[in-house]
Amino acid sequence: MSRARTFRALHHHRAPGDPLVLPGPWDAAAARVFAEAGFPALATPSAGVAASLGYEDGQTPAEEMFAAVARIARAVDVPVSADVEGGYGLAPKELVERLLEAGVAGCNLEDSEHGVLKDPRAHADWLAEVCAAAGEALFVNARIDTFLRDAGDPGAPAEQLAERAIERAALYVAAGAGCVYPIGAPACVLPLLRSGIQGPLNVHALVGEGPSPTELGELGATRITFGPGLQRRAAEALRGIAGQLKGQLNPGKG
Numbered sequence: 001m002s003r004a005r006t007f008r009a010l011h012h013h014r015a016p017g018d019p020l021v022l023p024g025p026w027d028a029a030a031a032r033v034f035a036e037a038g039f040p041a042l043a044t045p046s047a048g049v050a051a052s053l054g055y056e057d058g059q060t061p062a063e064e065m066f067a068a069v070a071r072i073a074r075a076v077d078v079p080v081s082a083d084v085e086g087g088y089g090l091a092p093k094e095l096v097e098r099l100l101e102a103g104v105a106g107c108n109l110e111d112s113e114h115g116v117l118k119d120p121r122a123h124a125d126w127l128a129e130v131c132a133a134a135g136e137a138l139f140v141n142a143r144i145d146t147f148l149r150d151a152g153d154p155g156a157p158a159e160q161l162a163e164r165a166i167e168r169a170a171l172y173v174a175a176g177a178g179c180v181y182p183i184g185a186p187a188c189v190l191p192l193l194r195s196g197i198q199g200p201l202n203v204h205a206l207v208g209e210g211p212s213p214t215e216l217g218e219l220g221a222t223r224i225t226f227g228p229g230l231q232r233r234a235a236e237a238l239r240g241i242a243g244q245l246k247g248q249l250n251p252g253k254g
Contacts, residue, residue, distance in 0.1 A: 007041050007079035007105040008139045011179060011200040011222055019203075019217035021224045026052040026231040027068070028075035035076040042076065043108065043141075044069050046083040048231030057228070062088035066102050073103035081106035081141065086113050092129035099138060106139035108181065111168065112149045124171035131176025141202055142177035144168045147184035162189040166196035173198050179223065187211050187219055194220025207233050 010020050023039055025031035026048035034042055047057035049068050060068075062084075069082040082104040087095050099107050109130065111123045131140055146165045147158075165182040172180055181202035182193060187210065194201060203221035205213055207229040216224055 002137070003079040003105040004137050004139055007081065008136075008178060010041055010079075011139070014217075014222055017214050017218045019213055019221045019224045021213050022081070022226075024048055024226050024228065024230050025072055025080075026228070026234075028071045030231070030234070031072045031075045031080070035078050039078065041079040041081070041105070042072070043081040043106075043225050044072055044083050045226070045228045045231065046085050046108075047228035049083075051228065051231055051235070058085065062090070062098075066098050069104055070102040079105035081108060081139065083108040086110055087126075087130075092126065093133045096130060096133040096138060099134075104138070106141060106178075108141045108143055110143040110145055110183075111172075112145040115149055117145055117149050120168045120171050124175040127172055127177055128175035139178045140176065141179040141181050142169075142172035142175075143202075144172070144180055144182040145184075147182060147186075158186050158189045159192060161185075162192045163196075165193060169193075169197045181225075183227075187216065190216065190219035190221060205229075 014020060021039065022041055022043035023034040024045035025034055025042050026045065031042055046060065049065060050057050050060045053060060053064055053068060065084060073080040082099060082102065084099065084107050087109055090098065109127065111118050111120065127140065127142060134140065144165045146161050146168065162185065165185065169180040179200040179202050180197060183204050185193060185203065190203065200222035201220060202223045202225060203216050205216060205224045205226055207226055213224045
């Protein structure tokens with residue numbers, strides 16, 4: 001069974017409270033740690049990879065992002081999904097070719113650009129081209145940014161944003177997306193999203209706070225990702241280690 005087929009199968013027939021948990025490796029070493037811990041698949045975070053390469057979120061050149069996710073995919077035997085932001089302006093066929101060359105089983109594609117939501121129908125048309133080019137070789141996760149960048153109504157209640165996310169989700173699923181990801185959706189609207197969305201639902205979890213992955217699964221999440229949260233926790237731990245090392249130095253010899 002191909003990695004893409006294995007990855008797709010992991011999203012289906014999951015019991016409530018048993019979501020697919022996908023840690024987000026930012027480099028090959030982190031990927032190996034997560035794979036050795038027994039996670040069946042991984043999902044790279046673009047912001048975490050950017051930090052590991054010395055870039056701000058959203059500023060990583062396409063060549064460096066594809067090279068980074070290729071190193072991650074080569075380092076482990078489990079399927080890897082790559083967050084490739086908005087696709088870097090590549091035509092659907094070329095984007096799919098680059099992802100397959102990198103050896104990933106899936107990808108995450110967002111529906112906003114420069115902080116502004118894209119037209120949902122135009123984005124769905126583009127997603128349809130990506131999905132057609134990919135066939136069964138890639139599992140596409142369509143990120144929905146209404147909770148991050150709601151157009152024209154920043155004070156809209158969460159339920160209203162959820163309805164807008166559901167409308168976008170229907171278009172993206174019809175276009176061929178295997179999963180949708182209303183990033184930033186609060187836990188209180190997950191049952192509403194679950195009831196209105198066909199197919200797998202990706203939910204973002206905070207590391208060490210908020211509902212646990214199991215609790216998010218009980219609310220309707222099919223799969224759980226963490227964005228750059230794990231990379232940032234690792235950086236915090238490293239700062240602590242650095243501080244301890246600095247404190248062990250003799251005064252004036254640091």
